[in-house]
Amino acid sequence: MSGDFTISATSRADSGKGASRRLRRLENKIPGIVYGANKPAQQIAIEFKVLVKALENEAFYSHVLTLDVDGSAEQVVLKDLQRHPSKSHPVHADFQRVDTTHKLHMNVPLHFINEEKCAGVKQHGGTIAHQMSEVEVVCLAKDLPEFIEVDLAAAEIGTIIHLSDLKLPAGVELKELQLGADHDQPVVSVNAPRGGAADEEEEGAADDAE
16 A cells, blocks of 8 residues: 545535535535445535545545544545536545455556557557556455556567456455456457558458458
C-alpha cells in the first residue's frame, strides 16, 4: 500500500434527495452511507473538499480506508461513487465496512508497464490496444492490491494477454475466472501496423476469393 487514508465524517439523521441537496448546497458536504459487517447502515456527511482531495489519489479507490465518524473509527472500502453527470464532481459515496474474515469484491486498476519497450511496437511498429483498464478481484482485506501490473516489454505482434496471464499477488483471485474458463477475457493486445504484413495477407486472401 502506498499510503494510509483517514476520512473524517459526521453522522446525519436526514435522508432522501431533498436532504442530500440541502447538505451539498448549504453545508458544502457530500452525503454518504457506510454499511456491512452485520451492523446497521449509517448515513454520513463528508466535507466536499476533503473527499475531492482524497479522490485525486488512485489508491483511494482500491485501498482499505479509515473512516472516522464522530470520533469513532472503522475500516472501510469505497464501494460506489456517484458523480454529477456534467460537472463530474462527487455527489454521493458508499462505503463498506471491512470484515477481516470475509473476502472483498473490489475493482482494481491495471498498470501497463514497459509499453515504450514493447518488442512488437519498438521493433515492428505495432500498436497496443487496451481491452480493460481494471479488473474485479476477490480477496481478504489484508491482501487487497492497489493495482496489478501488466508487463508488455516482451510482447510481440499478435500477442494477446488474457486474464489468466496476469500475475496476481498471493491470496488474490479474479472474479471472472471463478466463473469458468470461457470468461478468460483479453486484457491487452499488440496489433500489426495498418498496411503491414497482416493487412497484406488479408488483402491477398480477399483477392483470391474474387
